[in-house]
Amino acid sequence: MSFLVRNFLRGLVVVVPLAVTVWVLWAGFLAIDRLLPLPVPGAGFLIAVALVILVGFLASNFVTRRLFHGLERLFARAPVVKIVYSSLRDLTEAFVGDRRRFNQPVLVRLTADGSLSAVGFVTRDDPSIAGPDRVLVYLPQSYNFAGQLLVVERGSVKPLDLESSRALALVVSGGVSGAQEGAQEGAQEGAPPAPLRR
Numbered sequence: 758m759s760f761l762v763r764n765f766l767r768g769l770v771v772v773v774p775l776a777v778t779v780w781v782l783w784a785g786f787l788a789i790d791r792l793l794p795l796p797v798p799g800a801g802f803l804i805a806v807a808l809v810i811l812v813g814f815l816a817s818n819f820v821t822r823r824l825f826h827g828l829e830r831l832f833a834r835a836p837v838v839k840i841v842y843s844s845l846r847d848l849t850e851a852f853v854g855d856r857r858r859f860n861q862p863v864l865v866r867l868t869a870d871g872s873l874s875a876v877g878f879v880t881r882d883d884p885s886i887a888g889p890d891r892v893l894v895y896l897p898q899s900y901n902f903a904g905q906l907l908v909v910e911r912g913s914v915k916p917l918d919l920e921s922s923r924a925l926a927l928v929v930s931g932g933v934s935g936a937q938e939g940a941q942e943g944a945q946e947g948a949p950p951a952p953l954r955r
Contacts, residue, residue, distance in 0.1 A: 866915070901929075
């Protein structure tokens with residue numbers, strides 16, 4: 758009986774992450790594909806991707822860039838709309854834009870004696886917002902797409918020798934993913950952690 762239970766649990770470890778990942782990707786694919794309902798499955802998805810690429814090209818083109826800036830200004834000034842638009846734009850920029858914010862993983866000392874720390878990301882080093890010798894640190898929550906923004910003393914923040922993606926995986930997974938691989942890569946490279954950037 759223990760043979761069956763042991764192998765069933767091992768099978769769950771393999772099947773559950775694969776099944777959920779495939780389901781999320783498939784649901785995302787279908788949602789995008791339905792935006793442009795066409796008789797050929799997948800055609801709507803391909804057209805949507807092509808349109809995003811086209812918009813990216815036009816937004817960086819000298820001639821059409823002004824048109825997009827004007828549209829952005831319109832959305833950024835419209836009542837109510839500006840709250841949603843500005844928040845989504847800043848969040849998107851923080852992850853994939855030219856002004857990425859989640860690229861400085863740090864260890865934050867939460868108690869004076871250092872017995873309690875948390876993994877987070879420095880998102881802003883701006884004295885006009887945080888105050889002198891303080892930085893803004895975002896702490897994502899484990900198994901949840903939420904987090905907290907803390908204002909902490911600069912001395913309580915220690916840069917991590919870890920890629921941002923691995924640090925985020927470490928926190929979101931509750932510590933079961935991301936750390937070991939990042940530590941091995943850091944040990945192989947032998948490079949010290951980068952200082953906090955302003």
